[in-house]
Amino acid sequence: MILIVDFGSQYNQLIARRVREARVYCRIAPPAISISEVRDMAPEGIILSGGPASIYEKNSPRADPAILELGIPVLGICYGMQFMIDALGGVVKAAGRREYGFADLRVARPEGIFAGIRGETACWMSHGDSVTETPAGFEVTATTANTPVAAIADNDRRLHGLQFHPEVAHTVRGKQMLKNFLFEICGCKRSWTMKSFAREAVAHIRDTVGDRKVILGLSGGVDSSVTALLIHQAIGRNLTCIFVDNGLLRKNEAAQMRERFGRHLDVNIRYVRAGGRFLGELKGVTDPERKRKIIGRVFMEVFEAEAKKITDATFLAQGTLYPDVIESVSAFGGPTAVIKSHHNVGGLPKKMKLKLIEPLRELFKDEVRRLGKQIGLPESLIWRQPFPGPGLAIRILGEVTAKRLAILREADAVLLEEIRQSGYYRKLWQSFAVLVPVKSVGVMGDQRTYEHIIAVRAVNSVDAMTADWARLPHKLLARISNRIINEVRGVNRVVYDISSKPPSTIEWE
């Protein structure tokens, strides 16, 4: 296991990723972690991350310097290296020249962190401070034109430092450097696999839960589906999944969820039909934010009422992922890992005195997909495009009515069928229809029509923070348009959304 001490760098998730990719388990902790906690974790190596602060500032984040004296190999990256230097009596100063971007790294010898790496190689720098004096015992192992101390090592104490960022792709041999640290210096084994993770997770859930009961809100998304199946494999019928049909789902979605989970996977599932209630509360509401708030509140009420019926439940399970956990870990030694709760059931555990279990807390999204595959979740559930909690309601501009929902649902079903058939479904981040309840004139069979507009939205994205509209083939767009206009009553015009995010968003509301 590798411990990553988080000094607040934007690249920390990437360090964790790289370690995991090398099939070594890792955990991230704030600098305030105590030496006894580190000892209990017994890591094979410690990585001190980068961070935005300057070590010579008064309130800069610091770890207990004793972390450098445990006999455990340490790799300091950027600020992490500067902390190490400062703690051991060296000097760090504001650099005469700041260095951001590519730099040519000149490696002294192909050894240690640089085993297998000779001569010059591109690295990625992002620092305003530099080491001007190294503490006794260290030698400089690499330099760049602007940074005379670009890498250091004290082989006796097994302490290493890199001024640049080996975790970012721009550092061409960065992966090799991290691997050298993990395998050559720390002696880690490549033992982190999905199979071992699944086995340990199931055993851990069994140990934690015993014969008590667990509730889980099943949404149909990958995270809650994998969570459900994993817990089901651990405790069987003692898990109850609550599936709220808010009436804002896509065509056949609710039925498919019941069928897949209830019948094929034999998961204990409670289906709550609440479409009428949601629609009633949304009547006359046109403001997007009000819609979202109403849907969030009603969901909570419906979920809570159902959850209360399971009187002997002790746990609430959630599909929180690692990025959510990391985002909420304070870099400056604040409270450890305040969890960013699921947007829908956030307040529930406290209110109902339930304990949280989050078996995916340590995984990234693609790892969750691999885990799903490992434990036998059907492909159709693993490879689902994201679907927002408020569902179709935020894809109908203006008031949500039963009639409008029916139109959108049909149009969306046609669109998805075509996208699936064309092989684009997995390639796109999201693809869906939006109902623009504005009427325009058309002509069908010599008759004048006056009907609604469907907008087609298809985007590529890696994390939903930014997105670009997908350049779908014209032939495919033509077929989608043709079929929607022919098959969906109430629509006589289809348009394609060619806006990127930012400045637009993915959803229309």
Ligand code: XMP
């Ligand atoms: P926007 O529209 O902000 O969406 O570009 C970014 C991503 O988030 C999804 N989304 C939601 N997901 N509850 C969710 O679970 C919501 O209220 C919600 N709103 C937007 C959206 O589909 C896209 O993937």
